[in-house]
Amino acid sequence: xxxxxxxxxxxxxxxxxxxxxxxxxxxxxxxxxxxxxxxxxxxxxxxxxxxxxxxxxxxxxxxxxxxxxxxxxxxxxxxxxxxxxxxxxxxxxxxxxxxxxxxxxxxxxxxxxxxxxxxxxxxxxxxxxxxxxxxxxxxxxxxxxxxxxxxxxxxxxxxxxxxxxxxxxxxxxxxxxxxxxxxxxxxxxxxxxxxxxxxxxxxxxxxxxxxxxxxxxxxxxxxxxxxxxxxxxxxxxxxxxxxxxxxxxxxxxxxxxxxxxxxxxxxxxxxxxxxxxxxxxxxxxxxxxxxxxxxxxxxxxxxxxxxxxxxxxxxxxxxxxxxxxxxxxxxxxxxxxxxxxxxxxxxxxxxxxxxxxxxxxxxxxxxxxxxxxxxxxxxxxxxxxxxxxxxxxxxxxxxxxxxxxxxxxxxxxxxxxxxxxxxxxxxxxxxxxxxxxxxxxxxxxxxxxxxxxxxxxxxxxxxxxxxxxxxxxxxxxxxxxxxxxxxxxxxxxxxxxxxxxxxxxxxxxxxxxxxxxxxxxxxxxxxxxxxxxxxxxxxxxxxxxxxxxxxxxxxxxxxxxxxxxxxxxxxxxxxxxxxxxxxxxxxxxxxxxxxxxxxxxxxxxxxxxxxxxxxxxxxxxxxxxxxxxxxxxxxxxxxxxxxxxxxxxxxxxxxxxxxxxxxxxxxxxxxxxxxxxxxxxxxxxxxxxxxxxxxxxxxxxxxxxxxxxxxxxxxxxxxxxxxxxxxxxxxxxxxxxxxxxxxxxxxxxxxxxxxxxxxxxxxxxxxxxxxxxxxxxxxxxxxxxxxxxxxxxxxxxxxxxxxxxxxxxxxxxxxxxxxxxxxxxxxxxxxxxxxxxxxxxxxxxxxxxxxxxxxxxxxxxxxxxxxxxxxxxxxxxxxxxxxxx
Amino acid sequence: xxxxxxxxxxxxxxxxxxxxxxxxxxxxxxxxxxxxxxxxxxxxxxxxxxxxxxxxxxxxxxxxxxxxxxxxxxxxxxxxxxxxxxxxxx
Numbered sequence: 001x002x003x004x005x006x007x008x009x010x011x012x013x014x015x016x017x018x019x020x021x022x023x024x025x026x027x028x029x030x031x032x033x034x035x036x037x038x039x040x041x042x043x044x045x046x047x048x049x050x051x052x053x054x055x056x057x058x059x060x061x062x063x064x065x066x067x068x069x070x071x072x073x074x075x076x077x078x079x080x081x082x083x084x085x086x087x088x089x090x091x092x093x094x095x096x097x098x099x100x101x102x103x104x105x106x107x108x109x110x111x112x113x114x115x116x117x118x119x120x121x122x123x124x125x126x127x128x129x130x131x132x133x134x135x136x137x138x139x140x141x142x143x144x145x146x147x148x149x150x151x152x153x154x155x156x157x158x159x160x161x162x163x164x165x166x167x168x169x170x171x172x173x174x175x176x177x178x179x180x181x182x183x184x185x186x187x188x189x190x191x192x193x194x195x196x197x198x199x200x201x202x203x204x205x206x207x208x209x210x211x212x213x214x215x216x217x218x219x220x221x222x223x224x225x226x227x228x229x230x231x232x233x234x235x236x237x238x239x240x241x242x243x244x245x246x247x248x249x250x251x252x253x254x255x256x257x258x259x260x261x262x263x264x265x266x267x268x269x270x271x272x273x274x275x276x277x278x279x280x281x282x283x284x285x286x287x288x289x290x291x292x293x294x295x296x297x298x299x300x301x302x303x304x305x306x307x308x309x310x311x312x313x314x315x316x317x318x319x320x321x322x323x324x325x326x327x328x329x330x331x332x333x334x335x336x337x338x339x340x341x342x343x344x345x346x347x348x349x350x351x352x353x354x355x356x357x358x359x360x361x362x363x364x365x366x367x368x369x370x371x372x373x374x375x376x377x378x379x380x381x382x383x384x385x386x387x388x389x390x391x392x393x394x395x396x397x398x399x400x401x402x403x404x405x406x407x408x409x410x411x412x413x414x415x416x417x418x419x420x421x422x423x424x425x426x427x428x429x430x431x432x433x434x435x436x437x438x439x440x441x442x443x444x445x446x447x448x449x450x451x452x453x454x455x456x457x458x459x460x461x462x463x464x465x466x467x468x469x470x471x472x473x474x475x476x477x478x479x480x481x482x483x484x485x486x487x488x489x490x491x492x493x494x495x496x497x498x499x500x501x502x503x504x505x506x507x508x509x510x511x512x513x514x515x516x517x518x519x520x521x522x523x524x525x526x527x528x529x530x531x532x533x534x535x536x537x538x539x540x541x542x543x544x545x546x547x548x549x550x551x552x553x554x555x556x557x558x559x560x561x562x563x564x565x566x567x568x569x570x571x572x573x574x575x576x577x578x579x580x581x582x583x584x585x586x587x588x589x590x591x592x593x594x595x596x597x598x599x600x601x602x603x604x605x606x607x608x609x610x611x612x613x614x615x616x617x618x619x620x621x622x623x624x625x626x627x628x629x630x631x632x633x634x635x636x637x638x639x640x641x642x643x644x645x646x647x648x649x650x651x652x653x654x655x656x657x658x659x660x661x662x663x664x665x666x667x668x669x670x671x672x673x674x675x676x677x678x679x680x681x682x683x684x685x686x687x688x689x690x691x692x693x694x695x696x697x698x699x700x701x702x703x704x705x706x707x708x709x710x711x712x713x714x715x716x717x718x719x720x721x722x723x724x725x726x727x728x729x730x731x732x733x734x735x736x737x738x739x740x741x742x743x744x745x746x747x748x749x750x751x752x753x754x755x756x757x758x759x760x761x762x763x764x765x766x767x768x769x770x771x772x773x774x775x776x777x778x779x780x781x782x783x784x785x786x787x788x789x790x791x792x793x794x795x796x797x798x799x800x801x802x803x804x805x806x807x808x809x810x811x812x813x814x815x816x817x818x819x820x821x822x823x824x825x826x827x828x829x830x831x832x833x834x835x836x837x838x839x840x841x842x843x844x845x846x847x848x849x850x851x852x853x854x855x856x857x858x859x860x861x862x863x864x865x866x867x868x869x870x871x872x873x874x875x876x877x878x879x880x881x882x883x884x885x
Numbered sequence: 886x887x888x889x890x891x892x893x894x895x896x897x898x899x900x901x902x903x904x905x906x907x908x909x910x911x912x913x914x915x916x917x918x919x920x921x922x923x924x925x926x927x928x929x930x931x932x933x934x935x936x937x938x939x940x941x942x943x944x945x946x947x948x949x950x951x952x953x954x955x956x957x958x959x960x961x962x963x964x965x966x967x968x969x970x971x972x973x974x975x
Contacts, residue, residue, distance in 0.1 A: 644946060
């Protein structure tokens with residue numbers, strides 16, 4: 001046995017593959033190499049890939065899973081500027097002792113050390129040699145690697161060496177060795193690719209991280225991904241920094257100075273700017289490019305990786321960093337093309353600690369970003385300006401805070417939006433500006449509602465009204481009334497919505513305030529539309545037109561959203577072109593979030609039009625977007641679950657559960673109803689009555705209270721289909737009501753007129769005649785509605801048998817339940833209500849024989865009592881048969 | 886990534902010849918799958934070649950349906966599955 005130490009290790013019972021992602025192929029290649037070694041053919045496996053790609057992790061996993069019965073000799077090359085000669089062999093020699101250790105210690109020539117290694121491998125039992133990071137190998141180690149490579153097959157050993165491809169400059173000595181080995185027998189190359197977007201998403205799933213962004217920033221580098229996730233913040237993790245800095249440290253002093261200069265400019269540095277910042281150090285550009293840390297672009301240079309740039313930047317000492325940024329700021333104030341780059345100016349101003357310049361440029365940059373629809377950047381710039389806002393007055397600061405809140409709201413950062421407004425409210429309170437405070441409370445209500453908290457939103461509005469009412473009539477009070485109307489409308493509480501509306505409109509008429517008029521026409525119009533009142537659409541359209549005329553773009557978008565909401569609710573498909581117009585408007589005006597709402601409502605229409613794939617595609621698209629307001633997510637998840645349920649596809653319940661959790665903290669039908677309907681339908685399609693009831697009980701009650709006819713109808717119908725026996729609620733919308741009150745044919749006609757083929761086919765499928773059932777089946781199959789089609793097929797099959805039962809004379813066929821002629825005699829008398837003794841007397845048989853016949857009848861009809869037997873006889877059409885006899 | 890078995894019915898029979906033409910047809914399907922991150926692992930074909938059971942990896946059932954539509958393949962039923970290996974679990 002070899003001596004056991006830190007380096008020689010025998011691993012047992014390790015998990016296969018560990019938790020490596022997308023490394024099946026490399027592991028399989030290593031396994032194949034091991035299998036060849038077991039047959040006496042040695043292998044040198046070269047594992048290559050960028051820094052951080054997971055070479056060591058792969059080798060560790062392989063050692064753990066494949067080397068339970070062999071010793072592992074591992075040594076590593078080090079990344080010092082001047083590496084230890086034969087470093088890896090020193091490690092291995094220390095571990096195994098003997099001649100190898102002696103030869104290394106005696107500084108023997110490489111080939112002597114190689115001989116000692118060969119002896120050790122031949123005499124020491126099955127071994128796996130691992131040499132890590134050979135891109136850093138000293139020349140002697142490279143010689144030994146070359147010797148190993150050329151002889152490994154006959155040597156019969158397994159050697160694994162790892163190296164970084166991104167370290168291999170054109171003149172790197174390892175390249176020479178690799179070139180020599182290109183055709184060597186027994187050489188296996190394993191190149192590790194970056195992780196796919198899917199794998200990164202899998203890794204990122206447990207964290208609050210945008211997976212697509214993480215994938216883009218890390219380029220799928222597992223080390224960077226893991227470290228970025230493990231850091232739990234946007235700061236570059238220390239270990240990544242260490243990796244980058246160790247690499248940078250190998251450059252000369254001027255090279256490192258140049259890196260510093262490049263590092264203070266994100267992404268890329270124009271050469272004119274670099275000249276101003278770096279001065280003399282620019283002479284080291286070739287060195288930096290050759291090292292691979294920088295890459296050349298058109299009249300600019302950049303780090304190969306953003307994380308590397310940040311690591312270098314953060315390592316610059318603060319004083320020098322501020323100096324560099326001050327240089328950059330100065331240079332950027334007089335750029336060659338004469339135009340200011342606001343974002344860069346703001347960035348360097350902040351880093352240089354120039355507060356006045358930050359306020360000027362960050363605010364300007366925020367306004368610029370907001371204007372071009374870069375709301376994420378705008379929110380960040382406002383945040384930057386706000387860090388230096390202590391030199392501003394309360395009122396100026398509040399204005400910045402309100403602007404930041406709005407931008408955060410646009411990118412669905414609801415918590416930040418609310419926090420900024422809370423701070424703005426503090427400012428207004430500090431200066432005693434009650435009017436501004438009331439107005440800000442109205443904005444806060446809107447933010448809270450969009451953040452998925454309608455209850456807190458209503459509270460803010462109530463507070464605004466309380467503050468403003470004592471001050472007498474004002475445009476601000478009109479706004480507060482309108483906000484109260486909006487809250488009620490969103491909760492579908494018609495009475496308060498109209499009552500607040502009257503108050504708001506009365507004030508608007510007296511005082512003007514077009515923006516509030518636009519807002520209020522929207523509220524009252526939407527409420528009217530939802531209730532099916534014709535004037536609703538006219539008011540909403542007036543709101544949209546007025547908003548467009550006044551340039552109130554957000555209000556135009558809000559108008560279209562509410563129009564789309566009502567259109568999808570009421571199945572007013574003639575108005576779908578208006579949704580399309582809204583999507584176009586929002587796209588043109590950079591209203592991304594509004595556009596997503598419109599897309600999701602249009603997807604709902606597509607679902608109702610039987611276009612399941614289009615609806616699912618749209619929902620998937622929405623869920624891939626970074627801007628995801630709670631309601632938006634809820635609607636998209638609901639669509640996905642519904643499409644799956646209707647097609648009979650797997651994984652219906654997980655999206656519905658996601659939606660259910662979002663809805664759980666709200667109390668309005670907008671959130672609750674879509675999820676409840678989807679869950680009731682899904683439960684009904686798989687015959688789960690209890691689940692259907694659980695999913696819909698509370699929401700049905702709420703919808704009846706709010707007189708939401710379409711929601712009441714849809715819930716009631718799916719409950720009926722699930723087997724819940726209850727009368728049709730009087731509030732149900734017409735097509736549902738027709739169906740529920742026993743006229744599915746009429747319902748089918750109504751649905752067809754509306755343009756809802758799925759609902760029409762379902763209604764036909766509940767009709768009494770075979771023709772309707774067969775048409776329903778064909779239509780459901782055409783739609784790909786597998787579970788519903790299966791239900792109709794079953795019904796047809798049942799009818800098919802019944803049809804036979806109604807056909808020829810009873811004597812010429814078997815009756816449905818398989819009753820004998822004598823049993824039919826007994827059944828007839830039983831159905832007339834006779835007791836067994838009376839039946840026996842009537843038929844002139846013994847009482848015991850009748851007992852026997854009755855129990856056979858109950859068994860064959862599948863019923864428990866005599867009364868049920870009579871009812872079942874009637875249901876099966878046996879009553880007529882009995883009369884015929 | 887989730888794994889699925891997809892049942893498909895070909896009333897006229899599958900009709901993939903064991904030739905370059907057949908291989909090309911399969912390759913075309915595999916290529917169109919790539920657009921949706923869908924991977925066709927393998928299939929079982931009934932003796933009469935009218936029913937196939939295809940084992941796929943895909944991010945979602947919708948991705949499978951979209952891939953099928955691109956390749957004009959029928960889909961009767963999608964079932965999410967996981968592997969049970971009698972010689973491993975034993």
